[in-house]
Amino acid sequence: MVKVIIDDIEVEVEPGTTILNAARKIGGDIVPPAMCYYSKLQGSGGKCRTCLVEVAAGSATDPRPMPKLVASCSTPVNDGMVVKNKTSQRVYDNRAAVTEFLLINHPLDCPVCDQAGECHLQDLGFEHGKERTRYEEKRRTFDPIDIGDKIKLHMNRCILCYRCVYTANQLTDQRVHGVMHRGDHAEISTYIEKAIDNDFSGNVIDVCPVGALTDKTFRFKSRVWFLKPMEASCECTKCAGKAVIWMFGDEIYRVTGRKDKYGEIEDIDGKTAWICNECRFDKKDKSMWKIEGPRVINRHSVISQNQYIADDQIESKKLTGK
Amino acid sequence: MGRKLLLEHANVPGIETFEVYRKNGGYRSVEKALKTMSPQNVMEEVQASGLRGRGGAGFPTGMKWSFLAKPEGVPRYLLCNADESEPGTFKDRYLMEKIPHLLVEGMIVSSYALGCNQSYIYIRGEYMWVLEIVEKAIAEAYSNGFLGKNILGSGYDLDLAICPGGGAYICGEETALIESLEGKRGNPRIKPPFPAVKGLWGCPTVVNNVESIATIVPIVNDGGAEYAKIGIGKSTGTKLISACGNLAKPGVYEIELGLSVEEFIYSDEWCGGIANGKKIKACVPGGSSVPVLPANLITKTAEGADRLMTYESLAEGGFATGSMLGSGGFIVFDEDQCIVRNTWNFARFYAHESCGQCSPCREGTGWMEKVLRRIEHGQGHMHDIDLLAEINKKIEGNTICPLGDAAAWPVAAAIRHFREEFEWHVTHPDEAVKRNFGIASSHMPLI
Amino acid sequence: MSTIATNEYINQPEPEFSAEKMKEVQRIIGLFPEGKQKSALMRILHIAEEEFGGWLSVPTMNYVARLLNIQPIEVYEVATFYTMFNIEKPGKVVLEVCRTGPCMLVGSDQIIEHIEKKLNIKAGETSADGIFTLKTAECLGACGYGPMLQCGKHYHEHLTPAKVDELLDTLRKEHSDK
Numbered sequence: 001m002v003k004v005i006i007d008d009i010e011v012e013v014e015p016g017t018t019i020l021n022a023a024r025k026i027g028g029d030i031v032p033p034a035m036c037y038y039s040k041l042q043g044s045g046g047k048c049r050t051c052l053v054e055v056a057a058g059s060a061t062d063p064r065p066m067p068k069l070v071a072s073c074s075t076p077v078n079d080g081m082v083v084k085n086k087t088s089q090r091v092y093d094n095r096a097a098v099t100e101f102l103l104i105n106h107p108l109d110c111p112v113c114d115q116a117g118e119c120h121l122q123d124l125g126f127e128h129g130k131e132r133t134r135y136e137e138k139r140r141t142f143d144p145i146d147i148g149d150k151i152k153l154h155m156n157r158c159i160l161c162y163r164c165v166y167t168a169n170q171l172t173d174q175r176v177h178g179v180m181h182r183g184d185h186a187e188i189s190t191y192i193e194k195a196i197d198n199d200f201s202g203n204v205i206d207v208c209p210v211g212a213l214t215d216k217t218f219r220f221k222s223r224v225w226f227l228k229p230m231e232a233s234c235e236c237t238k239c240a241g242k243a244v245i246w247m248f249g250d251e252i253y254r255v256t257g258r259k260d261k262y263g264e265i266e267d268i269d270g271k272t273a274w275i276c277n278e279c280r281f282d283k284k285d286k287s288m289w290k291i292e293g294p295r296v297i298n299r300h301s302v303i304s305q306n307q308y309i310a311d312d313q314i315e316s317k318k319l320t321g322k
Numbered sequence: 323m324g325r326k327l328l329l330e331h332a333n334v335p336g337i338e339t340f341e342v343y344r345k346n347g348g349y350r351s352v353e354k355a356l357k358t359m360s361p362q363n364v365m366e367e368v369q370a371s372g373l374r375g376r377g378g379a380g381f382p383t384g385m386k387w388s389f390l391a392k393p394e395g396v397p398r399y400l401l402c403n404a405d406e407s408e409p410g411t412f413k414d415r416y417l418m419e420k421i422p423h424l425l426v427e428g429m430i431v432s433s434y435a436l437g438c439n440q441s442y443i444y445i446r447g448e449y450m451w452v453l454e455i456v457e458k459a460i461a462e463a464y465s466n467g468f469l470g471k472n473i474l475g476s477g478y479d480l481d482l483a484i485c486p487g488g489g490a491y492i493c494g495e496e497t498a499l500i501e502s503l504e505g506k507r508g509n510p511r512i513k514p515p516f517p518a519v520k521g522l523w524g525c526p527t528v529v530n531n532v533e534s535i536a537t538i539v540p541i542v543n544d545g546g547a548e549y550a551k552i553g554i555g556k557s558t559g560t561k562l563i564s565a566c567g568n569l570a571k572p573g574v575y576e577i578e579l580g581l582s583v584e585e586f587i588y589s590d591e592w593c594g595g596i597a598n599g600k601k602i603k604a605c606v607p608g609g610s611s612v613p614v615l616p617a618n619l620i621t622k623t624a625e626g627a628d629r630l631m632t633y634e635s636l637a638e639g640g641f642a643t644g645s646m647l648g649s650g651g652f653i654v655f656d657e658d659q660c661i662v663r664n665t666w667n668f669a670r671f672y673a674h675e676s677c678g679q680c681s682p683c684r685e686g687t688g689w690m691e692k693v694l695r696r697i698e699h700g701q702g703h704m705h706d707i708d709l710l711a712e713i714n715k716k717i718e719g720n721t722i723c724p725l726g727d728a729a730a731w732p733v734a735a736a737i738r739h740f741r742e743e744f745e746w747h748v749t750h751p752d753e754a755v756k757r758n759f760g761i762a763s764s765h766m767p768l769i
Numbered sequence: 770m771s772t773i774a775t776n777e778y779i780n781q782p783e784p785e786f787s788a789e790k791m792k793e794v795q796r797i798i799g800l801f802p803e804g805k806q807k808s809a810l811m812r813i814l815h816i817a818e819e820e821f822g823g824w825l826s827v828p829t830m831n832y833v834a835r836l837l838n839i840q841p842i843e844v845y846e847v848a849t850f851y852t853m854f855n856i857e858k859p860g861k862v863v864l865e866v867c868r869t870g871p872c873m874l875v876g877s878d879q880i881i882e883h884i885e886k887k888l889n890i891k892a893g894e895t896s897a898d899g900i901f902t903l904k905t906a907e908c909l910g911a912c913g914y915g916p917m918l919q920c921g922k923h924y925h926e927h928l929t930p931a932k933v934d935e936l937l938d939t940l941r942k943e944h945s946d947k
Contacts, residue, residue, distance in 0.1 A: 074514075097682070104689060160679070162679075178845065185678070190773070193773055409871055409907075504808055
């Protein structure tokens, strides 16, 4: 085990652990945000640069600070390493700059975006955003396209985290979408009109940190914070059938995987509980699910604010509109 | 004229053929290394030579080699980076076009030293005809027993092949090069792990520039110590300089490191001064990524010392008043050139070449390009200048690979040394549009 | 815009290399260890472009993917990343004029303008007779010999308007009767 200090808190982790995962072991608000890293997807991380931290001391044997900020998701810890995240103004400033970079071409269409309320970019903007933009140029735009009959791609909102690419590589037998072009014209695309058609393809929606990939069966149906998330399970031959069903009264508006506070699908019985497309898109009837109880949402999110009230109150809210 | 270690025979007719090359002393280093030296001996000579990577970063080659992991039963690879794409740099092309066998010879000796049995040359796709020249040289080396199984009866086997890129500056970055060689998009990898541990196909890999590898030949022939006698301090040996821009005699020159910049620019032996009898306004001494120097800091440092063609002297004064030797792409601007237009041009280059993987580079390079384009076209504001400075500070150091820095430095340096020219574009929008060649009467003291 | 290839070529049958080219392709695949045939992709795409009309149509890319036993999307990703590959059908002759700093210092802007006027097109367009496509390129590594343009495998260096005229005439003659 190696010892590392992050924001003045000491933690012991296995050698080879990344700074980010060491911070997650400590938990709380010292955990750097991560827009592209996804612990369940091999090879992810390093790209968005929002998890940059300052290494004030490299290791016990070589306590020199690292000259550049490092991506905490892909930098392994050394014994005696001292890391500054929340305690570093430099980290805050540069993270704010990364946020600005991610937002200059973003459409800021949160009012009509299905991801609003559970969007990591929204959270990041809230914590690090500037109140006005300095970007006077024309924003880059793409047309929204369907990739398959159940998934909508809004490339304008994409931050090119590559998570959906890794998901298709690692969960499905054939990847039919990828990153085309390069630079600020890089885009996620199928290149030819082709449906993403695979039992697990819907997971690209769950891993997307922003509203670039959304569930067409849920599109414009409701704001997520008006829904009640319930843990539910079903008998499924393709996946573990452990999901979160998002209810409005007795109706299931959408089905997602069970995401933890970092937005990652949880492990159940030692296996990441990705759900299959049938569970996600087709099982919209309450009778198809065994409801296990309310889902605890412990992210800082509007969803967690207004959730845990009894069903009858939701009903009355629906009637009075308040 | 200084000593020529690489280009000595460049103009011998037929030197691109095995026969002529061999007659002029070619492949001696292979014979010497394979017959009389152990791989470790070769490595020691390279370390003793003080050779620094000629691709731009200037990292000691011997040290880079020493980092190569050597796990049992795992192949190791030597890759030659011939993806020469840094604006202002065209030396590797010259070398490969003229004396392809020098590179092949260098690859054999270097591969021997590193214990590689399969090596590749990755050449930029635009140099397709150069690829054919080198491929022919490789075939000749095979048929003469310098490549393949049991080279010269030494028991050492080596296969060498050349592969093209497809038009992407970023593939000059070593991990992007590896990705590209694996048939993928040229996205630089997240480090660690470094290629020396996990490179091509997950195996330990060394990536060296064409010129660095060619230089191994004279180092093995004459010994590292002899090589180290050339040059000054930590800048040992000779270096190919690609001289271009508004020079009377642009071209590729092999200089002994330590030559004075003044002599290099103005002597008839080298560049012969500025073209058309004009004055020098600025110089980018090491390829487009390095900071531009205004006229008063080119031949002299801020302290008034003579500026020399060495890694150290060109960097004298840090980024405030210095620059870098970089890849040796020596770009000279005459008095009529517009710094704003050129800065925009470079910014456009980097925006075009960004792989788009990490956000500061993807978004930042495009942003800088757009702001600079506005300023150049008479639509700039005063606050844009500070905005540019701010953007480039936030790109620098925050990206996956050095392309972010390479995009940021030229903009920062141009604003640092030529701020008035940017301001002039803002305050004189109409003139800036009409006279987009810029302001000939620059405020900078002209030599 | 979004990149979804929707041209008339998309549903054409896949092309095929001639037996002779196939030999060359197999040689190239053989330069890499067993199982690493994907490494041959770049070079094969160059050959495919040369063989199949100067560009990479969807059927061409699907064919290459099949040859190398990789997914078509992996080919699309690579073909769109690298600027040398044409994913739109160009004219018979593609002129790529370098416009980066060192070439600009010695007059590449004027050369581009000259060609634009001469062919009555803008950079990025194809001339009305379908012969020339004019493109601008970033640094082609001929900085000391600028202004320059690349046409196929050839570099034309130290360009002047007169030299450009001569080149255009020659190329037009070569390609107009084909």
